[in-house]
Amino acid sequence: MKRFLTTFIAMGSVALLMLSSCKKNDAIVTSNGGKPGALTSSTSTLVLDKTKLNDATPVINFTFTAPNYGYSAAVANTMQIDVAGDNWKNPMSSTLGVNVLSQGYSTAAFNSLLLKLNLKGGVTSQVQVRIVHAISADVAPVYSNVVNVTVTPFNLASWVYVPGAYEGWNNPGPQQDSLLSATANGIYTGIINFTAGNNQFLIVPVKGSWANKWATNDNPATGTSASYSTVYVTGGGNNFYAPAAAGNYIVTLNTNTNTLTIVPANYYSIIGDAAQGWSTDVAMKFVNDVNQSWVSTLPLVSTGQFKIRQNNDWGYSWGIPKAGSAGDGVANTLNNTSNNNIPVAANGTYTVSFGVPLTAVGTSPPVTATYSVK
Numbered sequence: 078m079k080r081f082l083t084t085f086i087a088m089g090s091v092a093l094l095m096l097s098s099c100k101k102n103d104a105i106v107t108s109n110g111g112k113p114g115a116l117t118s119s120t121s122t123l124v125l126d127k128t129k130l131n132d133a134t135p136v137i138n139f140t141f142t143a144p145n146y147g148y149s150a151a152v153a154n155t156m157q158i159d160v161a162g163d164n165w166k167n168p169m170s171s172t173l174g175v176n177v178l179s180q181g182y183s184t185a186a187f188n189s190l191l192l193k194l195n196l197k198g199g200v201t202s203q204v205q206v207r208i209v210h211a212i213s214a215d216v217a218p219v220y221s222n223v224v225n226v227t228v229t230p231f232n233l234a235s236w237v238y239v240p241g242a243y244e245g246w247n248n249p250g251p252q253q254d255s256l257l258s259a260t261a262n263g264i265y266t267g268i269i270n271f272t273a274g275n276n277q278f279l280i281v282p283v284k285g286s287w288a289n290k291w292a293t294n295d296n297p298a299t300g301t302s303a304s305y306s307t308v309y310v311t312g313g314g315n316n317f318y319a320p321a322a323a324g325n326y327i328v329t330l331n332t333n334t335n336t337l338t339i340v341p342a343n344y345y346s347i348i349g350d351a352a353q354g355w356s357t358d359v360a361m362k363f364v365n366d367v368n369q370s371w372v373s374t375l376p377l378v379s380t381g382q383f384k385i386r387q388n389n390d391w392g393y394s395w396g397i398p399k400a401g402s403a404g405d406g407v408a409n410t411l412n413n414t415s416n417n418n419i420p421v422a423a424n425g426t427y428t429v430s431f432g433v434p435l436t437a438v439g440t441s442p443p444v445t446a447t448y449s450v451k
Contacts, residue, residue: 111219114142135181144210161203191230192260198232233261241278267365276319303339341438349383382418404445
């Protein structure tokens with residue numbers, strides 16, 4: 078009996094200890110919902126200087142105080158920067174390290190970020206900056222105050238290159254073309270004229286080198302347009318295929334979303350008795366540079382005149398603006414709604430340039446466009 082009582086008491090003591098332990102573990106730590114940190118910027122106005130492109134020194138610094146959740150919490154902090162008025166629909170986001178309460182940007186880094194927001198170089202704009210604090214997917218994030226910064230980025234054009242069957246896979250061949258990112262925002266666009274039966278191509282970052290390339294793992298697309306997912310590889314990958322019909326296509330490589338699209342482009346030609354007659358179009362070539370121009374070098378005679386038209390059709394054609402019409406009196410400007418033929422001063426070989434933004438088939442072109450005859 079004594080042994081039984083001793084055992085009973087011992088077991089009861091263990092149970093009490095277990096209950097005591099459970100009660101201690103049931104203590105719940107609750108959040109106060111989160112009080113955000115206070116964000117500040119080292120400057121409210123910043124004009125970026127292109128001459129400091131290779132200088133790693135920060136030109137702007139953002140600092141903030143730690144958020145308060147009522148206890149020591151592991152907080153994920155994300156900096157968001159967006160164009161003023163966008164209401165945070167498309168911000169650029171940067172995840173900061175644990176316990177990191179500041180973020181600085183060099184000229185190159187901040188300029189690149191602003192261009193990815195589609196801000197124009199040389200134009201003063203306003204951006205907004207905030208910090209997003211989060212501790213769990215089950216707890217709503219809290220946001221710091223918003224800091225406004227007036228910024229002026231600069232354009233930084235960059236190109237990628239398009240070797241393919243249309244130019245003999247020479248990389249580079251005399252006809253090899255390129256795609257332009259006018260603001261170095263990771264989106265490259267240009268017009269490629271694919272000839273009949275020669276619609277396969279790749280994209281490379283360095284002209285003449287096959288060391289790296291953009292290719293695809295997708296099967297060849299069919300139809301009048303095409304879209305692909307892209308892979309950046311040193312070897313392997315499939316060629317891109319443009320639509321089978323020969324012609325001018327807008328090719329857009331988006332390195333931010335790893336996609337490539339190909340759509341038919343509006344194209345332009347010279348027609349008139351100053352060139353090869355009013356029934357024969359002389360093709361112009363789109364030059365994938367910052368000027369965004371269609372160019373053709375050809376003989377012209379002073380006894381005739383010419384116009385520039387779209388898609389070898391009279392639906393849209395450009396000439397000298399008539400009195401009172403759009404572009405009238407503006408130097409080097411043509412009009413496509415009310416115009417006269419373009420005269421030629423003297424016989425000779427001329428380079429005709431026609432400045433109009435690249436547009437897809439089915440998209441209306443602008444009423445006025447710039448031109449030169451040299």
